[in-house]
Amino acid sequence: MTDEALLSLVAGADEQALAELYDRFGRVAYGLALRILRDEALAQDAVQEAFLAIWRSADRFLAERAKASTWILTLVHRRTVDLVRREDLRRGEPLEAAPEPAAPERVEDEAALGYERRLVQEALRQLPPEQREALELGYYGGLTQTELAERLGQPLGTIKSRMFTGLSRLRDLLAQAGLEQSLH
């Protein structure tokens, strides 16, 4: 079943579909949240909030022309960044994170995840370093363009330009890689 079809089942309040959606995207969502928040408990909160938001608003996806995975991961990223900016004030406090057993991976999901990860990491490597830096600090750091400009000592216009060029180039590289893959 496509992600889009699954999301449309979720829109119909199908819990089984939500569980399946979590199996497909939960791990990448958690990895992203953990990278941005650097805190297991907060990362779990972010993922929980995001999936509940998906549960409540999956029907709105029907109205948009985007891939389901883009919609889902955009939502996860947005929520996580909001959280990291809110929590920034409380960075100093240690948080209890009792070790819990990790969920067993489904073999096909693990393989797919590894493939996607290599694809993206390879594409990022091909970007000029200042563009890669702008994307990484912006996307994984949760920094605003203004904070980035300050941190790097660059004019705001330069940061915007690096983000635009970097992201456009990334889009092209991924499209190319995807095309190559489908030809094999």
Added chain:
Amino acid sequence: MPDDAHSLVAPYALDALDEEESHAFEQHLAVCERCREDLAGLREAAASLAYGADGPAPPAALKERILEQARAERPNIVPLQRRRRWAAPLGAAAAIAAAVALGFGVWSATRPGTNDAFTSVLAKQGAKLVPMGDRGAVAVAPDGSAAIALTVPPAPSGKTYEAWVIEGGTPKPAGVFDGNTGMTVVDIERSVPPGAVVAVTVEAAGGVDQPTQKPMAATGTI
């Protein structure tokens, strides 16, 4: 500002704008086809970056907590009554108003294919539903577009209903409409920013520049 706005599309796709900049860009997006197209492509690339973050699997308990909470908040989808006398959109608005009136915290949008102003606003990402007394609700989207769904009888002869957007205590006219037996959907003819209030008064036919009556229905602060 127009040129500046286009340059925000990449930072926006990366969620690298602050709240104010984000809001301003969303207003721009509503009227810029080029930016909407650019954003779609850039967002897809940005979403791929999620895969670049390597990490451990989440604990098994997280999945359970999510499913439990979802079960508890099961959205209430009010079945649509497609009545022949009214255009289908009114059925959608009625379903929404019923959900609001019955106090459901979670509301679920209607089926694709309905295209009244109210459903269109709610279809936008980030849109929210704000109750308006006990007769209906206002849908507001981050780009400022908004619509009312309200149950009111036809206005008395020589009178009309008028919608207002009240910002900083100043009411601005936002369209006139008549009531109906059933649900009325009203497109709000001006932008509704956060902090505003939407209200409805009964006025002389044709509408007036400033309300002469106390509102017969109003939202809280948007």
